[in-house]
Amino acid sequence: MDTEMNTGRGVDAPADGLGLRESKKRETRQLISDHATRLFLQQGFERTTIAEIAAAARVAKKTVTNYFPRKEDLALDHQEEFVAGLARTVADRQPGQSALTALRLAFQAAVTAQDPVAGFAGPEFSRMIAASPTLSACLRALHDRREAALAHALAEATGAPADDITARTAAALLAAVHRTLFQRIQELTLAGRGNPDIAAVLTEETTRAFDLLEPALAHYAVRGPERSPSGQ
Template identity: 75%
Template sequence: MAIDTTSSAQPTGLRDAKKQETRQLISDHATRLFITQGFERTTIAEIATAARVAKKTVTNYFPRKEDLALDHQDAFIASLAHTVADRRPGESALAALRRAFADATAAADPVAGFCGPAFARMIADSPTLSTCLRGLHDLREHALAQALATAVGAPQDDITVRTAAGLLGTVHRILFQRIQDLTLADRPNDEIAETVDTEASLAFDLLEPSLGHYAIV
């Protein structure tokens, strides 16, 4: 948490709003620098100077440099698990995930991979960010396994749970990369959405025989 220099009598809502403004300011300047000169070559000191804050303020809000670039990571990790936990009555885990992916694609959701050519290129050009992204995919699959285990009342290390999470996670990983590849090819979002929507249907269809009735509410 950043050092709060506001009065202790100041309303909590206002303090929180100012913290969020500072966090967004730092994130925006970091993204601009990462895209302009590359993630690896940009320093925390440069980001602090651009945002007109202390280096300590930057690291208070973003403990790791990667956190400045991938600031949707919490939502990304939790996305599949939340979809399974919130699935509709009578809906399988696969059906819920399939529906949620179609919605995310239609909305060009950044969490699904729609981030724009400059941002996608920044990630692709950075070994650090590419490695970090692979780790986020792993964490997302782990969270999905936890949600599936809860849904079917089985241990998380159950082979069926782990296999289901692996299959579902892999399809989402492949589709995410597909969106990134098409973005790097400078395809517009509407074209990417149309292409990936068709390909996602084919990918999810492959899982229907084994997972079509798995974890139905």
């Protein structure tokens, strides 16, 4: 447990700046998540029940579902970060930088960092996902949602309508590269390769994958120069 609470009888706020009530809620959420993950890894996602998770965490079943409305939310707890990541990278790209360049650099950084959100989840977690039809379907849906969010961000970046076919096609191409590389990391993980070895392989394969998009997208959604406050 990494949540720490102040022990000063409520006189002082917790050290992390959260109120006592909010800190307790975060601690309970983490406790439930920790026990759920342990049980999923021990006996599989499909076989584990909400009742078992509640019993392990010593909370009511209703408490579990209040924090995690779906059982999948207990296993895939970085969903919103995953869905929003590509769109956020496009929105935050530097002046003169295309969407493709920004996304390429961000993914390369994720490979270097061996980021779990990029797919470096480790063998036990990867096996759990692969063995569960529910989680596999949920992951596919998250990839689809991420593509839709990226299409929206590209339309905004280019001043196009929300249903612009160019933005949607560009998002499909960019999301496909990310999906393929994510699956590649999972494939190598399940084959017994360690994260440093996988990162070395992906460093080269990432370059090849993104290079395929250069002819079509090298000059698409390039961010213009920032204006000074005076408009000059």
